[in-house]
Every structure is written in structure tokens, then in C-alpha cells.
Amino acid sequence: MRIMNRIITIILVLISVNLYSQDSIKLKVDSIKQKNNLPESVDTLSVEKTKKKDTIILEFNNELTIPVSKDNLTKVVMVKEKSKVDWLKYLLPIFTLFLGIWVKGIIEKRSDKKKITKSGERWIVELRSLEEPIKKQIRSLEEYAEEHKKEDFKIRNLEVFSSLSGEVFKSLDKNELIKYIELNNKKTDFKEIVKISNNTHGYVSVIEHLNETLKEKFNRYLSGTSEHTTSLSLSLQEFSSALKDYGVELERELNSDPLDDPRYRPIADLYSAQIMPYLIEGNFNPFVLRREFFLPLVNVLAHLRLDPRTKGLATAMTKGLNAIRGIELEKEYMSKNLESIINQYNKQLTGLEELLNKIKK
Numbered sequence: 001m002r003i004m005n006r007i008i009t010i011i012l013v014l015i016s017v018n019l020y021s022q023d024s025i026k027l028k029v030d031s032i033k034q035k036n037n038l039p040e041s042v043d044t045l046s047v048e049k050t051k052k053k054d055t056i057i058l059e060f061n062n063e064l065t066i067p068v069s070k071d072n073l074t075k076v077v078m079v080k081e082k083s084k085v086d087w088l089k090y091l092l093p094i095f096t097l098f099l100g101i102w103v104k105g106i107i108e109k110r111s112d113k114k115k116i117t118k119s120g121e122r123w124i125v126e127l128r129s130l131e132e133p134i135k136k137q138i139r140s141l142e143e144y145a146e147e148h149k150k151e152d153f154k155i156r157n158l159e160v161f162s163s164l165s166g167e168v169f170k171s172l173d174k175n176e177l178i179k180y181i182e183l184n185n186k187k188t189d190f191k192e193i194v195k196i197s198n199n200t201h202g203y204v205s206v207i208e209h210l211n212e213t214l215k216e217k218f219n220r221y222l223s224g225t226s227e228h229t230t231s232l233s234l235s236l237q238e239f240s241s242a243l244k245d246y247g248v249e250l251e252r253e254l255n256s257d258p259l260d261d262p263r264y265r266p267i268a269d270l271y272s273a274q275i276m277p278y279l280i281e282g283n284f285n286p287f288v289l290r291r292e293f294f295l296p297l298v299n300v301l302a303h304l305r306l307d308p309r310t311k312g313l314a315t316a317m318t319k320g321l322n323a324i325r326g327i328e329l330e331k332e333y334m335s336k337n338l339e340s341i342i343n344q345y346n347k348q349l350t351g352l353e354e355l356l357n358k359i360k361k
Contacts, residue, residue: 113183119173120180120359123200126168127356130207133163134349138342141214145338148331153285155225158218166208174201181359196358203348203355210344217337221330228326232286235319236275242312243271249309266300267313286324294321 178197250258258264274293278284
């Protein structure tokens with residue numbers, strides 16, 4: 001568009017020069033025509049004065065009298081009309097120059113308006129395109145939250161929509177947005193226009209923040225759960241070792257297999273039923289494990305609290321319960337985070353249409 005403006009300016013200047021040249025040529029042609037149409041002799045002769053020997057200045061209004069002498073000398077008669085100021089010749093280039101500037105200004109203004117409109121409409125399109133991903137993200141989080149409340153220990157993949165990362169808005173011109181808002185809100189105070197612009201950028205920032213927060217909270221949940229799960233596994237290994245040591249101590253005391261001993265049999269039965277099946281694959285459910293193994297074990301060991309040989313079992317049991325409580329807290333934190341993020345996404349979804357109406361008002 002700038003190249004086109006330069007071309008138009010150059011064309012206007014060339015037109016001005018051409019008009020001026022044609023005007024000058026026309027004056028010269030008129031002078032020649034007057035010279036060719038002069039009469040060769042007339043009856044009346046009027047001489048004002050002689051500046052040189054061979055030069056005579058004549059005055060004429062409607063008629064011209066040319067003096068004739070008989071000295072057999074060749075005389076050249078040059079007729080020159082009294083010069084008059086041709087204001088059009090001087091004003092036309094100036095007028096053309098200002099006209100070119102005015103036309104150029106109009107073209108640039110229209111070009112800027114088109115550019116602003118195009119950029120503003122891009123903002124509208126990108127903001128409008130957030131609506132569907134927000135709805136999908138809300139549905140996905142609600143479904144995940146329902147599954148997350150269950151007692152099972154299956155960590156599902158969380159669907160996070162990359163279209164809500166806000167990356168596309170980083171390539172858009174913020175200055176063009178405020179000009180577009182001003183273009184659509186000509187009767188609105190400029191402070192209010194700035195406020196609408198800030199609300200738009202704030203809206204985009206919230207969407208970006210929610211997307212980043214969702215990924216961050218989920219990663220923390222995975223990390224925390226993994227850490228507590230590792231602690232639970234170590235506590236079970238520690239418990240297995242302590243149970244062997246306790247059996248050995250009882251065997252020394254009884255000089256026989258302690259399997260039928262009432263101090264050992266309840267613990268061994270719990271271990272065989274709830275721990276042994278999952279030792280190889282490790283796919284145990286910590287919440288079931290707490291209910292079916294650790295809590296009954298607490299009652300058994302309570303009767304043996306005065307026996308120092310059960311100290312290792314009690315210590316491993318406590319570590320296991322703490323690890324499960326840690327896993328449980330991670331689930332609770334994640335549930336609260338999901339609820340909060342869903343509420344904020346719902347607010348953004350409700351406010352989107354209102355924001356668009358303000359921009360296009």
C-alpha cells in the first residue's frame with residue numbers, strides 16, 4: 001500500500017509538470033500566430049521612441065502600425081504582447097500538490113482502517129474460538145472429577161486442551177485491538193475503551209493461567225501420589241522383614257513352628273490374604289489395603305503392645321498408614337483443585353459473550 005501511495009504522488013506531480021509545460025507551449029504558439037497574422041503595411045504610423053538605430057518600439061491596442069522605410073535594408077519585425085501575470089499557471093501546481101497530499105491522506109486513512117478492522121476481527125475470531133474448547137474442557141474435568149472420587153487407585157490421564165494455552169494471542173497486536181474497540185465505540189469515553197481492552201487481555205490471561213494451573217496441579221498430584229506410593233511399598237517390605245523376624249523369635253521361644261500360635265497366626269493370616277497376592281505385581285489398592293489389612297492389624301498388635309518383639313511390625317504398620325493417608329490427601333487436594341478450575345472455566349464461559357459484545361458495540 002505504501003508503494004501504491006508513492007506511485008499516486010509521482011503521477012500527480014508529473015501531471016502538474018505536464019500541465020505547466022503545455023501552458024507555456026500554448027503561450028509560445030499564440031505569440032507565433034500573432035506574428036504570422038500581422039499586416040505588412042498600414043497607412044498610419046506611430047513611433048514612440050528609438051532605443052537603438054535598428055530597433056523601434058511600437059505600441060498597439062487593437063491595431064498595429066508598422067513604419068516602412070526605403071533604405072533597401074532588410075527589417076525584421078518582432079511583435080511582443082505586454083506580459084500579464086497568469087495566476088493559474090502558478091496556482092495549479094500548488095493546488096495539485098495539496099490535492100495529492102489530501103488524496104494520499106485519504107488512501108492511508110482507509111488503508112489503516114482496513115488494517116485495524118482486519119486485526120480486530122482476528123481478535124474476535126480467536127476469542128470466539130475459545131468457547132467450544134472451554135465447554136469441552138469443563139465436560140472433561142467434570143467426568144474426571146467423578147471418576148476421581150471413587151475408591152479405586154487408577155490414575156487416569158487428564159485431558160488438557162492445548163487450544164486454551166493462549167499461545168495464539170501472543171501473535172496478535174494489542175495496539176490494533178484498542179484502535180478496533182475505539183472504532184466500534186466512537187461515542188464511548190476513551191477511559192472506558194482502555195478498560196474494555198484491559199478486560200480483554202485479562203480474560204486471555206485467565207484462560208492461560210487456568211490451563212497452566214491445571215497442568216501444574218495434575219503434575220503435582222502425580223508426583224505426590226508417586227512419592228507416597230513408594231513410601232507405602234517400602235513400608236510393606238519393612239513389614240515383611242519384621243514379620244519374619246517376629247516368627248523367628250517365637251520359634252526360638254516355642255522350639256516349634258509358630259504358625260498355630262495365637263500371637264502369630266492372626267498376623268500371618270492377614271498378610272497371606274491381603275499382601276501376598278500383590279507382592280509380585282504390586283497393583284494393590286491402598287484404600288482397600290488400609291481397610292482390610294492395616295486397620296485389623298492395629299487391633300491385633302494392640303494386644304501385643306507390651307511385647308518388644310512386635311516393635312518392628314508396629315513401626316512398619318505406622319509408616320504404611322501414613323503413606324496411605326498421604327495418597328488420600330493428594331486425591332482430596334486434586335478434587336478441590338478440579339472443582340475450583342471447573343468453576344473458573346464456567347465463569348469465563350459466561351463472561352465471553354459479554355466481552356465480545358463490548359468490543360463490537
